[in-house]
Amino acid sequence: MAAANEGSQRLRWLSVLVCLVALSAHACHATAIPLSGMYGVLVTPGYPAPYEDDRDLQWLITVPEGFRVRLYISDFDLEPGTMNCDHDYLMVLSGNDTLGKFCGRAGTRDAPGDRSLTSQSREMEVRFHADYSNVHRRTGFRAHYVAEDIDECEERDICNHFCHNYLGGYYCSCEFGYSLHEDNTSCEVHCSGNILEATSGVITSPGYPIAYPRRSDCDWLIRAEAGYVISLTFEDFDVEDHPDVKCPYDALSIKQDDERLGPFCGRQKADWPEEVKADKRIEISFVSDASGANRGFRARYSTAGKPCVALDVPANGVVSVSNTTMGHNATFSCERGFRLVGPAQRTCLASGQWSDSNPVCEVVTCESLVDINNGQVTVDDETLEWGTEAVYYCDPLYELRGSDTRVCQVDGEWSGEEPSCVAICGESRTPPRNPPRRRIVGGREARKNSWPWAARISIRAPNFGIDGIQCGGSLISETWVLTAAHCVTARRTAIFGRVVPADSVSVTLGIHEISDTKGEVREVSEIVRAPSYDAASFDADVALLRLAQPVALTNRISPICVPDADTFRVGSDYSLYEDEEFLEEAVAIGWGETEPGSTSDFLKEVYLPVIDQSTCVESFEGRAQEGYVITDNMVCAGASEGGRDTCFGDSGGPLMLKDRVLERYHAFGLISWGEDRCAQEGDYGVYAKVGNFGTWIRQITQM
Structure with missing residues (x-):
């Protein structure tokens, strides 16, 4: 389109030049008629009347950018001329090019005929010339023009990728990923x-x-x-x-x-x-x-x-490397029984050297072991290299819980868990007297030191209605004593059921006679009763006393075993007798009354049949209003014929059964309550069933 403008300017200057050189004198005197619409009509003056002689007309047609001019001649009647139409003529020009020069009548050789003429740009010049004379009168011509859109995309290869034509112009576009150059035709990336x-x-x-x-x-x-x-x-x-x-x-x-x-x-x-x-x-x-x-x-x-230098393999070690170029790693490991000291990996650096320094393989050793409480440990190799065995031993009166041998492993850790030495329970260095081959009436003095867990408990709490009361108990560890909860419970009406102060209670261990001055006396720092204890009914009549200072275990002082709920089943392998007749007999101990108002100076023992639960319940049936109620936390023992029983002052002491497999005594029951008169025919003593509280006892005491 810019080229069309330039052509128009050249056309005008050319017309001036022609006039100056007098090559076309009639063109210089032509009447110029400008046309700029999208369409228009061109006719000779007076058409269809004959045109005048000696006339020159010039139509300058200009259409908008992006269009060109198409000229249609619908009627034509001019004076015929020679081959060059040198008399009257119609000339059509586009820029410097002559599109046609016509003369004569329609249908003759030099007439335009039915064809149309198209400009090369947006401008077209139409010239009409009539000379000075015409033999015959001629009507001239009639023509019209229209602005025709130029399809630049079709006619010219102007766009690099895509060309889009529209009326009066065109534009270029590019494929995805490209952008149009500032020339608006090229695509660039x-x-x-x-x-x-x-x-x-x-x-x-x-x-x-x-x-x-x-x-x-x-x-x-x-x-x-x-x-x-x-x-x-x-x-x-x-x-x-x-x-x-x-x-x-x-x-x-x-x-x-x-x-x-x-x-x-x-x-x-x-x-x-x-x-x-x-x-x-x-x-x-x-x-x-x-x-x-x-x-x-x-x-x-x-x-x-770049590859790094070769690596040294450590003694007793292995190095793994698949690529020795920069950024790759070499991995070190040791043979079995050796430990890597130093970096497990080295990296090839840009300098061609490996990072860090080479590790070494040292024989695996384990950490030193310390003696365990109440025991010691020995090793078969003081270097503690892997494979070393450590053997654990316990002091007298203690036994090992866990494996007695640990081995230093290849990972530098000792095998297994560290064992512990726990007090041996339910065993006496002085065997108790043999159970009687026949039933005996009442109790008998126990053999001295045969029941080393026996504890005598004194409570002096006058403000709580207890002053000088004596109860029994059982040592279950170096710091805990098991007894009946009612022994440490207030009896005064106003504060009934409250636990007495711990500092009002003392415990004596390792004695046979009450007057023995060689016993170990301990104050109590804490009293813990069973959570479900009922002071009115004596249900769950179990309490624990924490000693202010632990006691050392000796032949005179050692703990009894604490059973679980299923440890003893009456009629099972647990009994004091081999005879079928006595499969359900237990033994109770204490310093309580042997007759009204008279306590024993010596620790006594009595063997009592354990009564099955249904018989126990039936024996107290109908006496609930008197406060006699048997619960699942209670068990009965005693002779139906009377004469054997525990009594006042024995409360809290143990009712014991021996495990015939391990030959160890367990606190099967705790002396709890009974009839006001002891050892009467048809009456049974009632004991707290310790097995029901085994889990709770272990939680409190951490045994």
């Missing part, structure tokens, strides 16, 4: 500033393998870490070249570290860049001009590290 830091990859010209775009200006920078080598290889190469000049159109250039290579162009193997290697970086530049249709190039790059 943004392919500069590419930084590649991956260890490998592929580089191609834009659009490869389709022809790369014109006016491309691309660059790639391949960078590698220190210690790596970059390698660049071309797999395909087709860049526009010239037979005589080195890469004047499109070119690829390479900068290898600080050295420049290229430019490169062409398509023959000899034209390709050879393999390029660099220590730090490779720069690739590619430019193309405004023409050409070559497919471009494809190149592959990779990086590889």
